[in-house]
Amino acid sequence: MAKPKLDRKTLLRNSLSVFKTMGYNGTSMNDLAKANGLLKGSMYHYIESKESLMLEVLTALKDHYVSRVFNKAFDETLQPYQRLKELALRAEEIFVFEEGGDFLVNIGLETKNSVPAFTQVIKSFFQEWINTMKYLYSFVLDEADAKEKAEFMVAEIEGSVLMMKLLDDVNYLHRTNERLLKEYKELERQKVYK
Amino acid sequence: MAKPKLDRKTLLRNSLSVFKTMGYNGTSMNDLAKANGLLKGSMYHYIESKESLMLEVLTALKDHYVSRVFNKAFDETLQPYQRLKELALRAEEIFVFEEGGDFLVNIGLETKNSVPAFTQVIKSFFQEWINTMKYLYSFVLDEADAKEKAEFMVAEIEGSVLMMKLLDDVNYLHRTNERLLKEYKELERQKVYK
DNA sequence: TTTTATGTACCAAACGATTGGTAGATTATT
DNA sequence: AATAATCTACCAATCGTTTGGTACATAAAA
Numbered sequence: 001m002a003k004p005k006l007d008r009k010t011l012l013r014n015s016l017s018v019f020k021t022m023g024y025n026g027t028s029m030n031d032l033a034k035a036n037g038l039l040k041g042s043m044y045h046y047i048e049s050k051e052s053l054m055l056e057v058l059t060a061l062k063d064h065y066v067s068r069v070f071n072k073a074f075d076e077t078l079q080p081y082q083r084l085k086e087l088a089l090r091a092e093e094i095f096v097f098e099e100g101g102d103f104l105v106n107i108g109l110e111t112k113n114s115v116p117a118f119t120q121v122i123k124s125f126f127q128e129w130i131n132t133m134k135y136l137y138s139f140v141l142d143e144a145d146a147k148e149k150a151e152f153m154v155a156e157i158e159g160s161v162l163m164m165k166l167l168d169d170v171n172y173l174h175r176t177n178e179r180l181l182k183e184y185k186e187l188e189r190q191k192v193y194k
Numbered sequence: 195m196a197k198p199k200l201d202r203k204t205l206l207r208n209s210l211s212v213f214k215t216m217g218y219n220g221t222s223m224n225d226l227a228k229a230n231g232l233l234k235g236s237m238y239h240y241i242e243s244k245e246s247l248m249l250e251v252l253t254a255l256k257d258h259y260v261s262r263v264f265n266k267a268f269d270e271t272l273q274p275y276q277r278l279k280e281l282a283l284r285a286e287e288i289f290v291f292e293e294g295g296d297f298l299v300n301i302g303l304e305t306k307n308s309v310p311a312f313t314q315v316i317k318s319f320f321q322e323w324i325n326t327m328k329y330l331y332s333f334v335l336d337e338a339d340a341k342e343k344a345e346f347m348v349a350e351i352e353g354s355v356l357m358m359k360l361l362d363d364v365n366y367l368h369r370t371n372e373r374l375l376k377e378y379k380e381l382e383r384q385k386v387y388k
Numbered sequence: 389t390t391t392t393a394t395g396t397a398c399c400a401a402a403c404g405a406t407t408g409g410t411a412g413a414t415t416a417t418t
Numbered sequence: 419a420a421t422a423a424t425c426t427a428c429c430a431a432t433c434g435t436t437t438g439g440t441a442c443a444t445a446a447a448a
Contacts, residue, residue, distance in 0.1 A: 022307065022308065023217075023219060025219035028434080030432085030433090038397095039399055041437085042398050042399065043435095044434095044436080046397095049435080102303070105303075109296070109300045109356075109360075110217050111217075112360075114216065114220060123360060126360060126361060148369075152373075154353075155350065155356065156350055156353050157353070158353045159349035159351070159352045159353020159354070159356065162349065162352055163320065163349045163352065165303065165306065166306075166313075166316060166317060166320060167321075172345070176349070179346075222406075223408055223409080224406085232423095233426080234408085234409085235411090235425070236423075236424050238410075239422085243408080244409090
């Protein structure tokens with residue numbers, strides 16, 4: 001058996017970086033092959049199709065967020081506020097430096113009417129995120145308010161990331177995070193005084 | 195035939211509706227021709243290239259928003275709060291029913307690294323929107339705060355539209371608008387008591 | 389230990405289909 | 419007859435995918 005040039009993780013990471021800058025339809029198999037140091041045809045030793053590759057990339061990314069980022073919200077060694085802070089910090093890293101956070105949104109919008117399989121994964125990512133935030137807000141708000149707050153918090157962060165990208169203003173997300181953290185602290189204070 | 199089948203406006207509207215559902219790279223000249231009741235070759239009687247067509251669509255859309263929607267903010271026959279309300283209402287119509295509002299975002303993200311000409315138009319749309327909002331907030335906030343508020347308001351609305359689309363939840367934007375309007379009223383009240 | 393067999397990894401080339409775009413003939417209107 | 423709009427036919431290039439064949443590392447057989 002010949003040694004493979006690539007392990008699965010490298011393949012996915014290389015492919016992600018291409019998809020990220022060119023989008024789904026904008027990326028050709030040739031582009032992907034080049035990024036992986038292969039010829040176009042050889043790619044099909046690793047994958048079944050372009051679509052299945054993208055689906056795997058999306059799924060891996062989603063799973064990564066859920067298990068490595070969102071899980072911070074349930075770390076009982078920390079106070080709720082500290083957990084939120086950790087999450088915000090990680091989000092900033094992801095969106096600003098790794099530039100990988102809005103990827104799911106971009107692809108979701110681009111392929112909404114053409115590849116339902118993508119939409120499903122992306123949708124579940126946001127549901128997970130919202131649920132995570134809802135849990136954290138449940139410490140300072142009642143059920144219904146926590147849900148609403150969580151939904152808008154995610155929308156707000158996504159909106160900030162979006163404007164950050166479109167207007168090339170890196171500070172957008174940071175300021176949003178600061179605002180959300182301050183607000184949370186205020187909610188905690190109100191809760192205590194009740 | 196001396197008479198063209200299409201006037202410019204119809205051409206742009208038909209093309210927009212295709213670009214909207216399939217994106218830029220996902221739309222072929224054949225798709226565009228079909229939507230306009232023409233064969234592919236005939237399209238080139240109207241346009242120079244696919245890219246120039248899209249650019250015209252984007253520009254027309256942007257100009258429409260600026261002259262027909264954003265200008266409400268400067269309608270001196272109305273109180274500032276009423277102007278904001280008008281804007282919010284129009285925004286809801288546009289984003290929910292015409293489904294045309296997030297188009298600029300979608301295309302902006304899809305082509306960010308490949309077609310700079312698009313990016314420029316889209317960027318200027320958001321700058322105009324932010325400036326419009328900044329003007330309205332300047333009635334109840336000082337210069338710096340108005341600017342910040344305007345930036346986040348636009349991000350918030352865009353985020354809501356985004357989540358609305360990705361999660362198929364039509365209420366998102368409406369609730370965001372209600373929240374923003376209530377907040378504005380509160381800011382007005384605070385201003386008066388100062 | 390050497391030989392043989394097997395399966396993996398990859399390349400080079402080509403597949404049919406589709407891409408954005410062009411040229412020239414045809415049609416309809418003035 | 420002149421003009422403008424449209425169709426038909428085609429181009430070169432690229433698309434995602436499949437092919438036939440080769441290099442090579444391992445496993446089994448001698």
